[in-house]
Amino acid sequence: MNTANSVDSFTCPEFLAMERTIIDDFVDCTREACEEAEACVKELDNDGGAAYVHRLFRAMHSLKGNCQMVGLTPFVELLHRVEEIVARVRAEQDPYFRELGEFLLLAIDEVEDLLNHLIAHGSTSDVRRKKLYELCDTLQKSSSRGFQPQQFKDAIALLDGKVSSKETVSKAPRVMLELQDDMLMMRKFAQQIDNLSIYRKNRSEQAAQLTASLNEALGNPVDARQLQAASLMHDVGMSFIPHSIFNKEGGLSREELKIVQEHVVTGAQMLLRFGGWDEAARIVLDHHERYDGYGYPNGLTGKNIHPGARMLAIVDTFCSITNERSDRSYKRSLLSAISEINANIESQFDPQMVEMFNDVVRKLIAKQ
Known part of the structure; x- marks a missing residue:
């Protein structure tokens, strides 16, 4: 991880120095993987079968792999912790439940937001990255007897107090009629x-x-x-x-x-x-x-x-x-x-x- 001027942020020079076409390709692939993960969570919330768990795992693995390919090491470490949660469900160590899926959606949103900020501004919040990493780590360590819905509810509340999936909490932006450049x-x-x-x-x-x-x-x-x-x-x-x-x-x-x-x-x-x-x-x-x-x-x-x-x-x-x-x-x-x-x-x-x-x-x- 490469720190920026502030101890609360980090940057990834290797990634940011790449040609714009490569960065754009990475963004497109990342968006596709995120959309696939979100679609799988939606199906699982509607009693979708094990096939959607496998697809969800592949989407998370693709997200991590994309970051690894372009040198985004801090995101690789974070996404590995998120992926481990899905891996336990995939291996049938733990059941899937709505709260788990809701946490995954919020985690994906957070990763996307951090990536977008990094691309737009050259650095992004290390505080937020560490917070999500530690939440995933805590869920793993405190779930030796299996994942419980309440643990994920608590994690969701700690993730900026969001308690609903992004479909229900996101507010449509007001459409303004104005001429662009x-x-x-x-x-x-x-x-x-x-x-x-x-x-x-x-x-x-x-x-x-x-x-x-x-x-x-x-x-x-x-x-x-x-x-x-x-x-x-x-x-x-x-x-x-x-x-x-x-x-x-x-x-x-x-x-x-x-x-x-x-x-x-x-x-x-x-x-x-x-x-x-x-x-x-x-x-x-x-x-x-x-x-x-x-x-x-x-x-x-x-x-x-x-x-x-x-x-x-x-x-x-x-x-x-x-x-x-x-x-x-x-x-x-x-x-x-x-x-x-x-x-x-x-x-x-x-x-x-x-x-x-x-x-x-x-x-x-x-x-x-």
Whole structure:
């Protein structure tokens, strides 16, 4: 455990130094394990059988394993103590009862809250972590004759006096009608389109980072915020494409292809509606144009294509190649991606920009 400035908090530098994509992946996996554990507790409260106890144990074990993989040692120690409670029920040493499940839900909530605070602020409460650890430890030591409901009631009361499951105590937040910052809203839209397919995980954010790096390498010919907005919003129009087409495996018909191509117009129009993002809208509109004039929607050639769109075309192709797709259940390497892009200079991509993108990817490979 690594202590922060305050003796009441701790941090985990090894974890926080990891790439954002790894941290995001960890958060997603952790959320899935927590949701699985909560679903199992709900079923067990409704007289679910032993299968849900086994699933609950696996969910807790996954939580612990995820933390171990990314160097969150303090959480590994804590989750091991929580897991031991489930292990006793799984081994039929003790019966399951509602109070035990309620305590587990509160423990999971506490772990999630501590993790979120660590990610958001760089440190989190060691007092709360130790409190939960000691409660689990006490339950183990004081239960030599078997777990008793009253012991868990007492533990729940000590855990900040919460006495009901999170479904009954959580109060729905009041919904406020207010305008968010444009860029925050664009990130939400980008996350939404990325969540529509398992093959698009963090794709928009990855595109935004790479276009920013390419723009910088070229001497910033495009306004950085306009380019960031375009990178986040370039595929948002795809969310209006029918799912039967969006998720279709194999080739598209001519009519289906026309429907897909409309996404650039939809995305550009959305940016114009925001106001103040005219350049970003033009980038989105042009990002499927080809250097040789065989792109869409306007068949523009060479320097007639917005420079931001020429950058985004390279990056979008790179992201597509290096991520899994419905027709290809594996990721191709960075080198194979850059080789394919280089093979299409002058026909599809701006040669000068591809040359600079090679440098960006070289630095990315060196970093990895």
